[in-house]
Amino acid sequence: MDARSIREQFPILHQEVNGHPLVYLDSSATSHKPIKVLEAVDAYYRNDNSNVHRGVHTLGTRATDKYEGAREKVQQFINARSTKEVIFTRGTTTAINTVAHSYARANLEPGDEVIITPMEHHSNIIPWQQAVKATGATLKYFELNEDGTLNMEDVKKSIGPQTKIVALTHISNVLGTINPIKEIVELAHRQNAVVLVDGAQGAPHLKVDVQDIDCDFYCFSGHKMCGPTGIGVLYGKQELLENMEPVEFGGEMIDFVHLYDSTWKELPWKFEGGTPIIAGAIGLGAAIDFLQEIGMDEIAAHDQKLTAYAMERMSEIEGLTIYGPSAAKRSAVVTFNIDGVHPHDTATALDTEGIAVRAGHHCAQPLMRWLDVTATARASMYVYNTEDDIDKLVSGLTKTKEFFGNVF
């Protein structure tokens, strides 16, 4: 794969920021969109805009075909058994909340346990805090090893007959750690616990085969994988989804509405109350086409190589600490701090050089406490990044270190 020619397909990357060519290293927050995705969304609004599943008219049919066509693309992308298992949501957060509201509240009792990890994004912590509060169940955490990988001994010990739900991220948005989700699913299933995987960082970077992983739920967002904001996916096994109550009620999701009672549409629509995110789904479909043309294995290899290069180059800077495991165990994320320089100051200094990185707690406050830091800076990469971007980052960091070293 040739990141340079891929770059050409991203108009936003061809601009100057603060007098320098933009170096975008914040794709874990959100990725950019290729022309193909921009055009798909634009074409839908220009030519086909209509509400779905209602119209007898031609535009309504076109919109429905495109929307449901996007669902088929998602189904193939993650190898779900059927489109019934693919529910469009607003994003990963909504997908996790749907399971925590519907499945968790119906199935948890006092004495039951939900287990998550200390490396979760807030969106895979708070829904479970709320679910155990509502049901009297208990929330527990697996332990991490010193390098920020999961302690598998602890995972084996912790999952027991009382465990009902295990929820964890596929890839940490801070440490970049790739979790052995298939192994964890196997351990959980032996105890009849269900497993939800937060794939917000996983789906953009790794080939996801939900049948092979055998997870019960897999949640991800379009905007981190070259698609638009406001669209995401909840994958769930059909037998589980069939037995779950919807959490949003209204148009689109109903079968019959009587005066005092109603019935729901079949899957997947019973979870899609209201006019769905039509343009978003179509944009996500185009993003999947874009990624698959490159190939997910190719993307994973590119990310891996670039991450290893970034870690190697950044380690050359004295006084720079990188958090998390070795390059072989992570994907596309390098979180770091420069001694004596607050990460916000680092990020502002880099921004004046046109380099975009994230600074803060990355929506992972428990993990920040585990790392014993209040905040960190993070460089994250994707298909359009090159070694040249990393070289610019390293020279920006060297300058930053000098600048703050001198003003002190």
Added chain:
Amino acid sequence: MSFDNLDTLYRQVIMDHYKHPRNRGKLEGDALVVDMNNPTCGDRIQLQLQVEDGKVKDAKFEGEGCSISMSSASMMTQAIKGKSIEDALRMSHLFSDMMLGKEIDPGNLELGDVEALQGVAKFPARIKCATLAWKAMEQGVEKK
């Protein structure tokens, strides 16, 4: 190169307050305590105020954050000490205006080192860092 631009933000006096914060610590005895954080970035401050007869007799702070938020807290405690609550609030409004890049007229109020933060106005993403301590002060005196 363009790091020249950075000098307008990180003035020497700011870095001095960051490295050698004034009034860092806790007040003895009864004090008004305000905890405030910036949830988007994790900066947090605890401000302690001793207010008597409508005046800020003493002020101290503790916290964690970037050079802008911590130096601003240091400068603010210095600026409001001995001022009446009214004047402290007037200074806070002047500071907000300064952050919005407006021309300000401090009149008889001495802003002192605080004026060094003027450059923050050109870095919109950092304005919240600079105003954190002032917001905490406003909340504190309103409690009184």
